Amino acid sequence: MSDRLAGFSWSLPIGRLFLTQIRVSVLFVPIAVILGYRLGWQVGLTLSGLLALSILAHEFGHVLAARWTGGFADEILLWPLGGLAFAQPGPSVFSRLMTIAGGPAVNFLACVLFFPWFYAPVWSWSLLNPFEIPVAEFSAAHWDREVLQLAFSANWMLLLVNLLPVYPLDCGQFVQELLAQRMPGEVAHRLSMQVGSICSWGLMGVGLMYGLMWVVVIGALTLVLSTLLTATGAGGEGYDDSFLGYDFSQGYTSLERSERDVRRPAQPGWWARWRERRRAAREAREAAERHQLELQLDALLAKVHEHGLNSLSEAEQRLLKQASQSLRGRSRPPSA
Numbered sequence: 001m002s003d004r005l006a007g008f009s010w011s012l013p014i015g016r017l018f019l020t021q022i023r024v025s026v027l028f029v030p031i032a033v034i035l036g037y038r039l040g041w042q043v044g045l046t047l048s049g050l051l052a053l054s055i056l057a058h059e060f061g062h063v064l065a066a067r068w069t070g071g072f073a074d075e076i077l078l079w080p081l082g083g084l085a086f087a088q089p090g091p092s093v094f095s096r097l098m099t100i101a102g103g104p105a106v107n108f109l110a111c112v113l114f115f116p117w118f119y120a121p122v123w124s125w126s127l128l129n130p131f132e133i134p135v136a137e138f139s140a141a142h143w144d145r146e147v148l149q150l151a152f153s154a155n156w157m158l159l160l161v162n163l164l165p166v167y168p169l170d171c172g173q174f175v176q177e178l179l180a181q182r183m184p185g186e187v188a189h190r191l192s193m194q195v196g197s198i199c200s201w202g203l204m205g206v207g208l209m210y211g212l213m214w215v216v217v218i219g220a221l222t223l224v225l226s227t228l229l230t231a232t233g234a235g236g237e238g239y240d241d242s243f244l245g246y247d248f249s250q251g252y253t254s255l256e257r258s259e260r261d262v263r264r265p266a267q268p269g270w271w272a273r274w275r276e277r278r279r280a281a282r283e284a285r286e287a288a289e290r291h292q293l294e295l296q297l298d299a300l301l302a303k304v305h306e307h308g309l310n311s312l313s314e315a316e317q318r319l320l321k322q323a324s325q326s327l328r329g330r331s332r333p334p335s336a
Helices: 001-007 026-037 041-068 095-112 143-162 171-178 185-210 215-232 270-307 314-331
Strands: 012-019 020-025 072-078 083-087
Touching: 020 041, 026 041, 041 072, 041 083, 041 095, 041 143, 095 143, 095 171, 095 215, 171 185, 185 215
Parallel strands: 020 072
Antiparallel strands: 012 020, 072 083
16 A cells, blocks of 8 residues: 555454454544534434444445455445445456445435435425535434434435545446446546546535535545545556555455455355355255165165065065165266
8 A cells, every 4th residue: 555545544443244344444533523513412423323334334235246246355444435345346347347336326225215205294305415414403303303314314425425436436436447448447547537636626616615615625535535546656656556555456446455465266156156055955965865765774674684575564665675776876877
């Protein structure tokens, strides 16, 4: 990782979920304090918590999409603008695009789930305004609806932010992946960076024009990231197509860590894994049935050896015949 970006990756581990290590960026602390100071501590801290949960769901969207399309993922970094899922997509373009799109898709579904028309008798289209927080203060009578409105707002803002064509946000990565299908990777990278810089300057202009400081901050932050990443590619460090120390050249993130460079082969998709589990279960069941038949056959043969064939009852003779035929059939090699 470039030293210029080191501060953006400071984080703390908080545990594992679904075989995935979860880390939280220390940037959440000042953001929670700022939101609490600006919006009131109840609303601000509630929004901070909902934002963190929405980002976690967003990142698991990337993780599940990668695993579903034949890739793997084992770590998530919760970051204020959407986090990072350290995922290696499958070898196909479809897998890379689906891995990128998995995060915004989760936020879109959350927006549909939390949309106010399901629970608020009176609501306004102004709730779709991403520049305003829908709740100024919790009321005793309707606090539950207001929390749901904040959940909608958190997912709506995350969705819109990650639809900005600014690298390394999701849409910026999506655009770069599409460009990389028609031009060399370095050219696609630089072109996507230029598009992102223009978009960041536009955000800053809109924020200054309407006095929206948080929009200015997002524009400035994305501009700084785009500038640093472009400089990293153009300067003496060489073109490495990475963000926060994680390689994006293979798709969403291919987990090329500076501490440990571990490359794993692409994992089979969920359908292949399901078929493999079915095959293993069938083989285990057949082995158990075969062992049981062998035990029954040994017991009957021992009785015949001691007392003769006539000592077997009709049921035992049928069982002996069936067990012998079954074992002969299972041991017969398959026909070509």
